[in-house]
Amino acid sequence: xxxxxxxxxxxxxxxxxxxxxxxxxxxxxxxxxxxxxxxxxxxxxxxxxxxxxxxxxxxxxxxxxxxxxxxxxxxxxxxxxxxxxxxxxxxxxxxxxxxxxxxxxxxxxxxxxxxxxxxxxxxxxxxxxxxxxxxxxxxxxxxxxxxxxxxxxxxxxxxxxxx
Numbered sequence: 473x474x475x476x477x478x479x480x481x482x483x484x485x486x487x488x489x490x491x492x493x494x495x496x497x498x499x500x501x502x503x504x505x506x507x508x509x510x511x512x513x514x515x516x517x518x519x520x521x522x523x524x525x526x527x528x529x530x531x532x533x534x535x536x537x538x539x540x541x542x543x544x545x546x547x548x549x550x551x552x553x554x555x556x557x558x559x560x561x562x563x564x565x566x567x568x569x570x571x572x573x574x575x576x577x578x579x580x581x582x583x584x585x586x587x588x589x590x591x592x593x594x595x596x597x598x599x600x601x602x603x604x605x606x607x608x609x610x611x612x613x614x615x616x617x618x619x620x621x622x623x624x625x626x627x628x629x630x631x632x633x634x635x
Contacts, residue, residue: 508602508606509590509605509607510557510591510605510607511612515581515585519581520582535627535629536625536626538625539566539619540566540620542563542618542626543561543562544560544630552634552635554635555605555606555607555609557607558602560600560601560602561600561601562599563599565597565620568621568622568624569597569620570597570618570620570621571620571621572595577614577615577617578614607634609635611632612632612634613630613631614632
């Protein structure tokens with residue numbers, strides 16, 4: 473009887489160790505896909521914003537700088553980078569505090585794609601920091617818009633290319 477209990481207990485312990493190892497392996501592999509897809513390949517393939525026929529520039533609507541200062545530190549405007557990309561944007565209050573509820577981040581296309589929900593977890597009143605964002609290859613234009621608590625808004629656009 474003691475031998476039988478020992479065999480059953482040993483079997484249960486072995487099974488628990490295997491299940492525990494399997495869960496550990498699953499969590500490691502799950503962590504590997506924790507890279508944030510800021511722009512999906514399907515979204516990147518959407519029609520671009522219309523270009524000005526005379527200058528060849530995309531008509532975006534201009535930047536506004538009435539509210540908090542927006543500094544795009546990474547990726548650098550007009551630069552090329554390999555994925556995954558680190559995103560670092562700094563917000564600096566001018567007169568009244570930054571209103572994070574006013575944040576809007578979008579990919580500029582023929583019909584803009586709102587990606588605010590994807591970056592909100594990485595945003596504070598000091599800025600946005602995404603340590604590892606996945607983006608498909610190609611040229612991307614991203615518009616960042618934020619206001620202060622008085623309602624004064626700033627808009628900044630960054631254009632970069634992913635290799």
